[in-house]
Amino acid sequence: MRLTTHQIKGDTPSSSFQIPVYECGPVQAETVIYLQAGMHADEHPGMMVLHHLLDQLEVADAAGLLKARFIILPVVNPLGLAHLSFHSHAGRYHPVNALNYNRGWPDFAALIASESDITDKFGDDAAANRSLVRDWLQSWLAAQTPHSALEQQRHIVMGYALQADMVLDLHCDDLALNHIFTVPQNLPEMQRLADWMGSAATLVAEDSGGGSFDEVWSGMWISLARRYPEAAWDAPVISATLEYRGQQDVSDAQGFSDARNLYHFFCEEGAIDEAPTITRPTAPAATRLDACDIVRVTQSGLLAYEVSLGDEVKTGDVIATLIQLDGDAPARTRHPILAGTDGVVFTINQMKYVWPGVSIAKIAGQTPLESRTGYLLED
Ligand SMILES: [Zn+2]
Structure with missing residues (x-):
């Protein structure tokens, strides 16, 4: 388990923050799986799930069972963790500009479409197109100069997420049953994840309108395939927002069990070379x-x-x-x-x-x- 800690300079004098990034599995693995928790920093169940998943993946990694590279940001929004006032914690909106932390992520396909030096190169090799897009995203990101703490935080997060074939963003609701938001194109995989999660509802929309973090990654590939139908494209990145019950539903037992179910899902998807030890349950079918x-x-x-x-x-x-x-x-x-x-x-x-x-x-x-x-x- 490799740990990299990124520093963020705060917006106020003498303040600073850190984002820990864990990575495990083969560095050159073909598949990259990205997980994060706490984008809405007042939603804590996901942090507990990743706390336990890190342990479980570490054991699998030591046994040589990981077939994918995992990138895990269990505390993705340290800025939001700092919003303490009047004995309460609020972490959904950035207090400087009132932005919902999980809205307004970039429309990458629109950015790419404005760059003819890359779009002119799209051809009939899907893998080559994928590399072109990922390389362009890396260079676009490298050309950005983030100033504010929020810009720095988003810059770090995007740099990891853009590498991934699967992006899972762990949230929770107020009082809730498990549920999932995803795009319809990701359904075969995300229905299996819904089964493992015991999801009461799997809600699909191609564009829910807010530039949510999970949506921009799958959305980029869906949009590129639509804008350039003459070129070859792989299936879009798989991405979803996973809602782990309600804000108060945080415990070792629940976190361990939810992590185990994610682990079983990764086993079934071939990211871990191990058979699930239980049979996948069945969750209700996705709805719009x-x-x-x-x-x-x-x-x-x-x-x-x-x-x-x-x-x-x-x-x-x-x-x-x-x-x-x-x-x-x-x-x-x-x-x-x-x-x-x-x-x-x-x-x-x-x-x-x-x-x-x-x-x-x-x-x-x-x-x-x-x-x-x-x-x-x-x-
Ligand atoms: Zn949330």
């Missing part, structure tokens, strides 16, 4: 992200849930009651909040005080919803 109802409230109040995680609901069922805290009868007026689709409730909220626009549940449905176009993410 635009069929997922994000239930929101339109006024402030106090929530009383009428459903639990995993409940199957029908359109119009009461998800929760909102108790209005102002108006003519403050603390005595109740408003039902209804399900917008048939499906499974897979996220709810820990905090029951809500305000206009807050989402209070996600329901994995089967039918695309008219209301769900354009930007498909929660925030």
